[in-house]
Amino acid sequence: MSAALSTRGLDKSFGSLTVARDIALELPQGARYALIGPNGAGKTTLINLITGMLRPDAGEIRLADEPITTLGPSDRVRRGLVRTFQINTLFPNLNALEAVTLAVCEREGVAARWWQRVTAHSSAIDEAHAILSTLMLGQDCYRPTRELPYGRQRLLEIALALATKPKVLLLDEPAAGVPRDESKELFEVVSNLSRDISVLFIEHDMNFVFRFASRIIVMVGGSILVEGTPDEIAADARVREVYLGKSGHGARHG
């Protein structure tokens, strides 16, 4: 079976600054891969390249077997390649129900229908509410997004992505900034994600990485340094040196 997502020879520079160099990765169907690396390693840049928010200078991106390198971001989303954002990128004055209903209507191709009531699309509303309930946002779905606690907003990030029915989901630091007492729900949501969805996530929280990732890709300075199982990565001397620090405190996870 072909990979859900693959890239070959991706390059990107801003002037003399190279932010991606010869990136090749392969995300199998249903996989849970982590992308880690120190700040400035080019992880978010890679997500931007894969989702089409940046155009690569060279290289190719394939979704399943289809080349998508020249497609715009929304075309990639409609083919099932969807991301969440490291910094909440939500609709502050919409509530969660409206936001997720919007996403479902866009997916269903009914969002241009200015002559129909939203309430005429009851299956879209039901689906939005079902997604919110699974993500434990059912109680909060009538409150404006800006009033939601930070951890709930992180969940809404994922809810919006799920409403597009992704085949490949890129999570950009889903746990970033979530306080310990709110992270339990987030962990639960990520572990309950359907196995039909292939997931690549960036995360600095090593608990999160070692709990969910079947394989880990380590990036440094715009290139992939090494890829391997969590055990291999935890034992890798180079990784310790550049990423986990020479003290080797990352080894406790292995």
Next chain:
Amino acid sequence: MSVTAVSSPHAYLRAQARWHPIEIAFWLATLTPYYLFPDYLVLASQIAITALFALSLDLILGYAGIVSLGHAAFFGLGAYTAGLAAKHGWGEPISGLVLGAIVAGIVGYAASFIISRFRHLALIMITLGMGLLLEQAANSASWLTGGADGLQGVKMWPIFNTFRFDLYGYTAYTYSLIVLFLVFLVARRIINSPFGLSLRGIRENAIRMPALGAPSRAHIRAIYTIAAVMAGVAGALLAQTTETVSLEALGFQRSADVLVILILGGTGRLYGGLIGAIIFMVARDQFSGNTPQFWYFWIGALLVAVVMFLPNGILGGLARLTASWRRRA
């Protein structure tokens, strides 16, 4: 929070779209000029037309977040189209209105391909530039538009061959009010539609929309065209009810005024433009006995005060006030 008590998402969304008693009261109140201010029906019809124009701007600015400093271009196109049709022998009002809407809509659709590619300051400059361009074009083409003298000789036929436009503005107000209400119903449906939801999405976060697979530019093109059609209707109404068109119909001043009206009343609230138009036009009528500069002095002061203390306009301020009363109760 009363909304958390709602049982189902369907009931909640239905309640959002339901007619509020205050809305019904508002529309009943639009009938009062017939009885309370029969001498001001001409003014009332101009208010209704301005309200319609402001409503069209609210759809793009208040809902989709598209700033425009050249919206009068479409108002003027509608006005000149309806005026020219009547001047050259076709004075039937309803078809003239439709014609004005079509011409404004076609130009709006063409412009929307540029508009949908830009945001913020660039958009202000582009809309401003397009407005000035059209104003100069209309000025130069005096063989067609009458130039600075205005379009003379506009003769309207009675509406449905029955209702003659009278000096007291009785027909003019009735006609303008009915058209305003019908267009308002369309606007109200738009904001309660899936499309309306997507427009608010574009306003709230333009970056997230493509990440949800939304064709934001196509949405912007659609609403910009719809708004141009509505502005064209408003312009056509003014041409027909006043039986003249001046360059001022598509001038920069009108674009700026309608923006002020909408911001005073409150953007993104459907009624903001309507309330703003009433306040602005009544105040202008009352104060402009003095010099026009004097009048703009007070509008300037009011604008600064509203933006400083009521960032969501007069309606936004009222909404906040009633919310705090409800909490206390």
